[in-house]
Amino acid sequence: MSDTDTPSIDTSIDAETDRATGDTTVVESDELAVYYGDEQALQPTSMEIPEKQVTAIIGPSGCGKSTYLRCINRMNDLIDVARVEGEIRFKGKNVYDEDVDPVALRRKIGMVFQKPNPFPKSIRDNVAYGLKIQGKDDDVDAQVEQALKRAALWDEVKDKLDTSGLDLSGGQQQRLCIARAIAPDPEVILMDEPASALDPVATSQIEDLIEELSRDYTVVIVTHNMQQAARISDKTAVFLTGGELVEFGNTNTIFENPENQRVEDYITGKFG
Numbered sequence: 001m002s003d004t005d006t007p008s009i010d011t012s013i014d015a016e017t018d019r020a021t022g023d024t025t026v027v028e029s030d031e032l033a034v035y036y037g038d039e040q041a042l043q044p045t046s047m048e049i050p051e052k053q054v055t056a057i058i059g060p061s062g063c064g065k066s067t068y069l070r071c072i073n074r075m076n077d078l079i080d081v082a083r084v085e086g087e088i089r090f091k092g093k094n095v096y097d098e099d100v101d102p103v104a105l106r107r108k109i110g111m112v113f114q115k116p117n118p119f120p121k122s123i124r125d126n127v128a129y130g131l132k133i134q135g136k137d138d139d140v141d142a143q144v145e146q147a148l149k150r151a152a153l154w155d156e157v158k159d160k161l162d163t164s165g166l167d168l169s170g171g172q173q174q175r176l177c178i179a180r181a182i183a184p185d186p187e188v189i190l191m192d193e194p195a196s197a198l199d200p201v202a203t204s205q206i207e208d209l210i211e212e213l214s215r216d217y218t219v220v221i222v223t224h225n226m227q228q229a230a231r232i233s234d235k236t237a238v239f240l241t242g243g244e245l246v247e248f249g250n251t252n253t254i255f256e257n258p259e260n261q262r263v264e265d266y267i268t269g270k271f272g
Ligand SMILES: Nc1ncnc2c1ncn2[C@@H]1O[C@H](COP(=O)(O)OP(=O)(O)OP(=O)(O)O)[C@@H](O)[C@H]1O
Pocket: 036, 041, 059, 060, 061, 062, 063, 064, 065, 066, 067, 068, 079, 081, 224
């Protein structure tokens, strides 16, 4: 299928709204399990990710956080030995159904990685990249400006849009990657440790930006940094060793009054 084909994900399907909380679920995993060869990296995991909120995934190294995140937009397809069981639904549709085009899916569910990875191209071309391959090339400059504004980078780069993205600072490069991810107008943004390679000032800017982005987008962030999860997320999922989702709920509850003793031990630094 070509890159410009109509997405086979039907985004007109209504997401489900929880009457008690008012949350609308946009991504839902249902007994989702992942194996790399014979090794199980994720135990069957069911979780409902609410729309236009920040959901943090925390837990010790190797507990399956990135594995879970990569299922949401099928980035695990790129790993030969990865095998997925169960379902993960975006607006009610299992993203692993045969008729789902992963490229179209990733337009709806963008991703930002740990290490800023701008293309060796100009700032403008970095942001315009996704627009061009989608054929959204009407008034590219206005769309580039809007994405850079939303990524809180415009004021710093507006006079040098033709310089290389690689000439920016680490924090600016990460905001450029966020601008690149939001330019095609996704609904969900996945972030895998987006600030862990940045200094404290750049980290704080990214955290402010994530909170701002959650007005318009659903954000799912993997972080090692518990304080960061507590500061910026609405919901927190705690994965523990063995790829097990141990508790998921409102961030305040998880950090102040978790139900599970192992989660309390992890949060209070007794292990992990
Ligand atoms: N490409 C891969 N091939 C084989 N095994 C993998 C692969 N990626 C991850 N794993 C294994 O799956 C398990 C979960 O890894 P994952 O990267 O999802 O954990 P994580 O919680 O994100 O870890 P970290 O916080 O260290 O990034 C680990 O045991 C890891 O070694």
